[in-house]
Amino acid sequence: MSRPSFRFPDGFHWGAATSAYQIEGSPLADGAGPSIWQRFAHTPGMMANGDTGDVACDHYRRYREDVQLMKALGLHGYRFSINWARVLPEGTGRVNPKGLDFYSRLVDELLEHGIAPNATLFHWDLPAALDDRGGWLNRDIAHWFAEYAEVMFKALDDRVPRWSTLNEPWVVTDGGYLHGALAPGHRSKYEAPLAAHNLMRASGAGIQAYRAHGRHEIGVVFNIEPKYPHSDRAEDVAATRRAHAYMNQQFADPALLGSYPPELKEIFGDAWPDFPADDFKLTKQKVDFVGINYYTRAVVKHDPNQYPLQATPVRQPNRTYTETGWEVFEQGLTDTLTWFKQRYGDIPLYITENGSAFYDPPVVENGVLDDPLRTSYLRKHLGALHKAIAAGVNLKGYYAWSLLDNLEWSLGFSKRFGLYHVDFATQQRTPKATAKLYAQVIASNGSVL
Numbered sequence: 001m002s003r004p005s006f007r008f009p010d011g012f013h014w015g016a017a018t019s020a021y022q023i024e025g026s027p028l029a030d031g032a033g034p035s036i037w038q039r040f041a042h043t044p045g046m047m048a049n050g051d052t053g054d055v056a057c058d059h060y061r062r063y064r065e066d067v068q069l070m071k072a073l074g075l076h077g078y079r080f081s082i083n084w085a086r087v088l089p090e091g092t093g094r095v096n097p098k099g100l101d102f103y104s105r106l107v108d109e110l111l112e113h114g115i116a117p118n119a120t121l122f123h124w125d126l127p128a129a130l131d132d133r134g135g136w137l138n139r140d141i142a143h144w145f146a147e148y149a150e151v152m153f154k155a156l157d158d159r160v161p162r163w164s165t166l167n168e169p170w171v172v173t174d175g176g177y178l179h180g181a182l183a184p185g186h187r188s189k190y191e192a193p194l195a196a197h198n199l200m201r202a203s204g205a206g207i208q209a210y211r212a213h214g215r216h217e218i219g220v221v222f223n224i225e226p227k228y229p230h231s232d233r234a235e236d237v238a239a240t241r242r243a244h245a246y247m248n249q250q251f252a253d254p255a256l257l258g259s260y261p262p263e264l265k266e267i268f269g270d271a272w273p274d275f276p277a278d279d280f281k282l283t284k285q286k287v288d289f290v291g292i293n294y295y296t297r298a299v300v301k302h303d304p305n306q307y308p309l310q311a312t313p314v315r316q317p318n319r320t321y322t323e324t325g326w327e328v329f330e331q332g333l334t335d336t337l338t339w340f341k342q343r344y345g346d347i348p349l350y351i352t353e354n355g356s357a358f359y360d361p362p363v364v365e366n367g368v369l370d371d372p373l374r375t376s377y378l379r380k381h382l383g384a385l386h387k388a389i390a391a392g393v394n395l396k397g398y399y400a401w402s403l404l405d406n407l408e409w410s411l412g413f414s415k416r417f418g419l420y421h422v423d424f425a426t427q428q429r430t431p432k433a434t435a436k437l438y439a440q441v442i443a444s445n446g447s448v449l
C-alpha cells in the first residue's frame with residue numbers, strides 16, 4: 001500500500017515561535033522599563049530554582065545568530081513578541097528609540113534572510129508602570145494598548161506582514177488574576193472576569209488602530225484545549241461544558257461573536273459583572289486570522305471542591321505525558337480546528353504554537369541531540385493538522401513552539417520545548433533531531449512525514 005501523502009496545501013506557511021521575556025534577556029537594557037514579569041521573576045519564591053529572564057537565551061544580543069538558526073531550518077516565518085516596556089518604558093507617552101530600534105533591527109535581519117516577521121504585541125509582559133495604574137483591571141488600558149499598538153504599526157508595519165494583538169488572554173487571567181501562579185500574581189474571582197473583559201476590549205482597540213494605520217493582517221491568539229467528559233454522567237458532561245466555556249469560549253466569543261457564553265455567569269456567580277452592551281462593539285472586530293495554540297486535551301469530571309469551575313482534569317491511563325504534565329493527544333488538535341470552524345465560521349487559522357517538553361538525555365551524535373519523544377509529538381500533530389485540512393479547515397500555517405529552549409515562565413528553564421537545545425551556561429545552541437525533521441517537513445511541504 002502506498003504511503004499516505006501528508007503533502008500540505010501549496011503556500012502553507014511554516015514557522016517557529018518565541019516570546020520576548022522567555023528568550024531576550026537584557027530586560028532593562030537601553031532604557032527599557034521593567035515589565036510585570038521582570039518584577040515577578042525577582043520576587044522570592046515565584047520562580048522554579050530562582051530562574052529569571054535576566055539573561056534567558058541572550059537573544060537581545062544574539063538575535064543575528066538566532067536568525068541564522070531559523071534560516072537553517074528553512075522557516076517561512078518567525079513569530080515573536082514585542083516587550084511593550086522596551087518601547088514605552090512607562091507603558092504610555094514617551095517612546096524609547098533604542099527599544100524600538102531593537103525590533104526594527106530584528107525585523108530587518110529576518111527580511112534579509114527571507115523570513116516573514118509575525119509580531120505579537122502582548123505576550124504577558126505588561127509594563128510594570130501600567131500595572132501600578134491597575135493594569136488589566138483599569139478600563140483605560142484599552143486606550144493605553146491602542147496607543148502602544150499605533151506606535152508599533154507606524155514604526156514597523158511597512159515590514160511586518162502579520163500582527164497579533166494578544167497571546168492567550170486566558171492564561172493571563174487564570175494564572176495572573178485568579179490562581180496567582182503567574183504575573184501579576186493576584187488571586188481574585190472578582191478581578192479575573194474584569195481583566196478578561198479589558199483584555200478583549202484592548203484587543204479590539206488595537207485592531208481598530210490597525211484598521212487606521214495597518215496595511216496587512218492582524219489577528220488574535222487563543223490557547224484552546226478541547227475538553228472531553230470523563231463519563232456520560234450528567235454532572236461530568238455539565239462540568240465539561242463549563243470547562244470548555246471557561247477556557248475555550250471566554251475570549252473567542254467576545255472577539256468573534258460579541259457576547260459571552262452563559263456558562264460564565266454560572267461559573268462566577270455574583271463575581272461575574274454585568275458588562276455594558278456597548279463594550280461588545282469594541283471587543284468584536286473583524287480579524288484577518290485567528291492563531292490557535294494547541295498542546296493537549298483535558299478529560300473532565302465534576303468536582304464540587306474545585307473552584308470556580310467545579311471541574312477537574314482526569315489523568316488518562318496508558319498515555320504518554322510531557323514534562324509539563326500534558327497528555328500527547330493529537331486527535332484533540334483535529335477536533336479543536338473543526339470545532340473552531342463550526343462555531344466561529346471560516347476564518348483563516350494558524351497554529352501559532354504547538355510543541356512538547358520532554359527530558360532529552362544529552363546524547364549528541366553528529367552535532368544533533370536526539371529527542372525521539374519530541375519528534376514523535378511533531379509527527380503526530382502534523383498528521384492531525386493534515387486531517388483537519390482534509391476536513392475543510394482553512395488552515396494557513398503552523399508555528400512550532402519553540403525555536404529555542406527558553407524560560408518556561410514560573411517553571412524556569414527546566415521545561416525544554418526548543419527545536420534547538422540551549423546550554424544556558426554557555427549559550428550554545430544545538431539542533432535536536434526534531435529540528436532536522438522539521439527542516440525536512442518544510443523543504444518537502446510535509447511530504448516527508
Ligand SMILES: OC[C@@H]1[C@@H](O)[C@H](O)[C@@H](O)c2[nH]c(CCc3ccccc3)c[n+]21
Pocket residue numbers: 019022167168171223293295324353401407408409417
Ligand atoms: O508552555 C509552553 C508555552 C509557553 O512557553 C508560551 O509562552 C505560551 O504561549 C504557552 N501557552 C501554552 C498553552 C496554554 C497554557 C499555558 C500555561 C499553562 C497551561 C496552559 C503553552 N505555552
